Amino acid sequence: MPRSADAVVFAREFVRAPLDTASLVPSSPTLCRQLTAPVPETGDPVVVELGPGTGVVTAAVQRRLGSRGRHLVVELNPRFAEGLARRFPDVEVVCADARSLAELLDARGLRADVVLSGLPWAAFRGAGSPGLLHRIAAAMAPHGAFTQLGYAVTRWAPPARAQLADLRSAFEEVATSRTVWRNVPPAVVHVARRPRPHQAR
């Protein structure tokens, strides 16, 4: 899909569900590169995306994987999920809440090597949300890496700080990128590695 078509679909869904969609436009190519950097260039990794939207990150992961590994995306919005399934026949598209990640992977006998999250704050609130990051960590392989998109302008707001604290308690190492100015709005990427093994699911 051309980026302009992506942008139209994205803006329409933002109007329908602003809290869940959280942005007016998809991530830029620069941001996509940073979000997907932990996807290994060799081997057959299990890569999971949470909140793929129109699939700009999905396309970057597919380019990086070639025909290797396994690529699963979990999208709450059925209109986004339908578009993704049409556009990416080699990707397993699941229309579900990211909160059910552990069950989705258990059902397939998988552990994620890499989890890439574009989830908005809304996904971290409400029933079943406390501990979402711990549950994601528990669905990952011991050497796994997790990236979370954040917006620079809200970086110091209480929900962002709470999420960073959760990340630090769910993973051994957390690093935050410099601001990616080539994105609307400017963004940061948190990269967390080595999920702590003791977290309850």
Ligand SMILES: C[S@@+](CC[C@H](N)C(=O)[O-])C[C@H]1O[C@@H](n2cnc3c(N)ncnc32)[C@H](O)[C@@H]1O
């Ligand atoms: C900020 S957009 C990111 C889209 C895309 N990853 C990108 O970078 O352009 C957030 C996405 O998360 C999805 N989403 C929101 N809550 C979710 C949830 N609980 N489970 C799965 N997807 C969710 C939205 O429908 C939307 O596609």
